[in-house]
Amino acid sequence: MKTFLQRFGALVLGVLIGFDRWRFRGSKRMLCYPDGVMSFLSRHSILLKDFNKPYAKEMTDRLCAAIEKPAIEAGLYRFLNSSKISKEETALALAKEHGQTQGLIAVLGCTEPCQNLRVRKNHQTKKLEVRVEPGKCLHYYHYYLDAEFGLRYTRLQSWFPFTMHMGLNGRDWLAQQMIKEGIDFTKKDNCFTWIKDFEAAQRLMDKQLETEWQPLLDRWARESFPLGEKLLEGDVPYYWSVQEAEFATDVVFRSAEDLARVYPLFVQHAYATLRGRDLLQFMNYRVRPDGRPLALGEVKTTIKELVEGMCVRHHVLRNLLKMYDKMMSVLRIESMLLDLEHFKVFRTKEGDEDGPLSYRRLRKGVADLHRRAEVSEKINDRYLSSLATVEEKQTLAEVTKGMGERVEWKGRMCRALNPLAPEDAALFEAVSRGGFLIDGFSNRQIREILFPEVESSDAKTQKRLSGKVTRWFRLLRAHGLIAKIAKTHRYQVTAKGRANLSVILAARETNTKLLLQAA
Numbered sequence: 001m002k003t004f005l006q007r008f009g010a011l012v013l014g015v016l017i018g019f020d021r022w023r024f025r026g027s028k029r030m031l032c033y034p035d036g037v038m039s040f041l042s043r044h045s046i047l048l049k050d051f052n053k054p055y056a057k058e059m060t061d062r063l064c065a066a067i068e069k070p071a072i073e074a075g076l077y078r079f080l081n082s083s084k085i086s087k088e089e090t091a092l093a094l095a096k097e098h099g100q101t102q103g104l105i106a107v108l109g110c111t112e113p114c115q116n117l118r119v120r121k122n123h124q125t126k127k128l129e130v131r132v133e134p135g136k137c138l139h140y141y142h143y144y145l146d147a148e149f150g151l152r153y154t155r156l157q158s159w160f161p162f163t164m165h166m167g168l169n170g171r172d173w174l175a176q177q178m179i180k181e182g183i184d185f186t187k188k189d190n191c192f193t194w195i196k197d198f199e200a201a202q203r204l205m206d207k208q209l210e211t212e213w214q215p216l217l218d219r220w221a222r223e224s225f226p227l228g229e230k231l232l233e234g235d236v237p238y239y240w241s242v243q244e245a246e247f248a249t250d251v252v253f254r255s256a257e258d259l260a261r262v263y264p265l266f267v268q269h270a271y272a273t274l275r276g277r278d279l280l281q282f283m284n285y286r287v288r289p290d291g292r293p294l295a296l297g298e299v300k301t302t303i304k305e306l307v308e309g310m311c312v313r314h315h316v317l318r319n320l321l322k323m324y325d326k327m328m329s330v331l332r333i334e335s336m337l338l339d340l341e342h343f344k345v346f347r348t349k350e351g352d353e354d355g356p357l358s359y360r361r362l363r364k365g366v367a368d369l370h371r372r373a374e375v376s377e378k379i380n381d382r383y384l385s386s387l388a389t390v391e392e393k394q395t396l397a398e399v400t401k402g403m404g405e406r407v408e409w410k411g412r413m414c415r416a417l418n419p420l421a422p423e424d425a426a427l428f429e430a431v432s433r434g435g436f437l438i439d440g441f442s443n444r445q446i447r448e449i450l451f452p453e454v455e456s457s458d459a460k461t462q463k464r465l466s467g468k469v470t471r472w473f474r475l476l477r478a479h480g481l482i483a484k485i486a487k488t489h490r491y492q493v494t495a496k497g498r499a500n501l502s503v504i505l506a507a508r509e510t511n512t513k514l515l516l517q518a519a
Contacts, residue, residue, distance in 0.1 A: 004251070004384040006495065011258040012251055014198030017377060018205035019170040020190065020248040020334065024217060024366070026238035031161030034130040037117055040236070048128040051119040059231055060137075060158050066227050067140050067156075071107035079109040087153070091143035101145060104223075108141040117160040135159075142224040149173045154224040162228070164221055164238065170208060177204040188327045191250055198252075209373055213366035214240060241364040247376030248334045249384065256328035262390075263310070263325045269390040270312045270323060271301050273502065278433060282382040283316045283335075284375065285342060288452075321383065333380045337372060340364060345371040389502035402479065403500075409478035417479060419504045426450060427472055431482060431493055432501045440485050440492035443469050 005012060030036040041048065046055055071077035075098060078090060091106035098105075116135040119128050137159040144152050150172025155165040171190045178185055178201060185201070186194040195201045217240045222228065253259040276299035277287050297317030304311045309325035318339035326332045337343070343362035348355045350363070362368050362375070403417040418424050430449045431441060447462070447469050473491060476482040481497035484490075493501065 001249070001381050001384055003388040003495070003498070007388040008251075008262065011253050011262070013254045014195060014201075014252050016192060016195070016198065016201060016205065016250040016252070017380075018174070018202075018208065018248070019373065020246040021170065021244070022166075022168045022242065023244040024166040024168075024213075025241050025243040026164035026166070026217065026221060027241070028161050028163075028232075028236045029239045030236050031117065032132070034132065037130045037161075040232075048119050048130070051130075056117075056160050059160070063158055063162075063225075063227055063231060064138065067107065068109070076104065077107045077109070083110055083112045085110075087141050087143070088151070091141075091153070092151075095143075095145065102147055103144060104142060105145050106141070106143040108143070110139055110141065111136055112139050114139070114157050114159070114163070140224070144223075146176075148176055150176050152220075154220060156225055162225070162231075164225065165243065166217060166220060170205070173208060174201065174205050177207075191248075191326050191330050191332065193252060193327055193329050195252075209370045213369065217366070240366045242366060242369060242372065243364075244336060244338070245369075245372060245376075246334050246336050247373060247380065248332050249377070249380040250326075251331040251333075251384070253329050253331065259325055259329055259331055263331070265390045266323065266331070266387050267303065267310060267312055269387060269502075270314070271303060273390075273505070274301070274314075274386065278386070279314050279316045279321065281433060281436075282321065282379055282386075283319055284379070285317070321379065323383070333383050335376045335379045337376060340372075343371075343375055389498040407478050409474070414475050414478040417475070425505075427476070428501050429505060431476070431491075431497075432505060436493070440488075440490040442490050443473070446472075 001015065005015075030040055041051065068077055076094060078094065080087070080090065087108050087110070090108060095101070095105035113134065113136055115132055116137065118131055118133055118135075120131050120133075121127070122129050137157060140156045140158065142154045142156075146152055149168060151169065152172075153167045155167070157163045169190055171187070171192070174192075175185070175187055178195070181200065181204065183200055183204075184196040185192050192201075218238065221238055279299055279301075280287050298315065299317070300315045302313045302315075304313065306324065309328060311322060311324035314321040320336040320338070322332075322334040322336075324332055324334075340362045344359040345362045345368055346357055347360055347368070348357055349360070362371055403419060405416050407414050407416075419428070427446075427450070430446050433441075433449075436445075443466055447465050450469070451465055473482065476497070477484070477491075480494060481501065482491045483494050485492055
């Protein structure tokens, strides 16, 4: 972010960083797997042959009656014949029809796919068993206009195991916070095109992460599912996890014209310059020296024209990174983490709060939501740092002019650089990798990229290559392309280096036709 603002700060009105959209999932963990259901049924003396009918069906009938009857009497219930109908638009239309501006505004019913619990006969063992299987059932959506959180909803599955989802928009929540604090703003759709005090707004957005999620979500669940504890004849609590969370960095430009001038360059950079390994390293995946990922999957970039603007979507294995010119004057970088396997958090073992701290896998549970925010913010920052290199008004001749001359550095003469020579070009490409934007690079990392075929056990060869890379670093430092990070053995590409190297590498990848068109 700092690098991006150094380059485009004069065009930027302010920056807002935080979650845009949450979708929480409430699971009754005991009822999510067959052995847990067997234990539950045994505790309540329910036979397997009675589970589907009458036990589970009677539960569903009671739940449907308890939800539909009061909603119909209040005129808030609608059954939707298709899951493609927008629930949010339907709910807001009902609120407008009834003149409601706060509280429950709609209860919508819709038949949708889900994971069901059923008792089936095992034809091999000739016995009944509990199975988790895909199916369809009625779902209830409760929409609320909350004075504190804005528009939010719950989605309740009406059949065992009564899974619940909750949706919340971080920008709507922030709008309510700013109204309460008396901060003026202009909001379009789910982004802000102007805020009187961006720093105060950011402090309010950071405060969202301090929320005690478990009691809050439990309270919302009881509002939409009041029969929950009575229906299950005991305390089977919900475990709340983050099913989807979009973390957005909004860079608000002073005018739509300013963003329109640079955004085509950002789009071109996203699909023409960024490679798969760069995107993987933005997402914190480990990459082999040859650029191939250690994890298997697909890295794909697509561009779509949307109502909000032109959207660049990077599918990085199972995660998503997006960029679009939202509302024409807002540059939004948005990441959504669905695969958390390779992210770590410093915490105790689950269930042992007094145990030792160690680095463990990042969980989907709400307990690790603050850490998810930190990881997502770093991903967005790496992407923005990459975008900071795109606008270069100098010609290629002007950029490379100083490189073709010998320079003096610390009393010693250093040779000229040749951007077209394979050896120098390989070095430029190695130090410019996306994964090095934040933490820089070391001699060993560059050595592994440039000389992957050399055995690491060959100490003599490694020492010789280490000296060679050190001399290359000295050469790049002499030309002002990299700088040493203080008190470390690591280096980072300078602002001059980011601008110059990105132009050189882009020119090397461009064909003759495009170069002639540019001329």
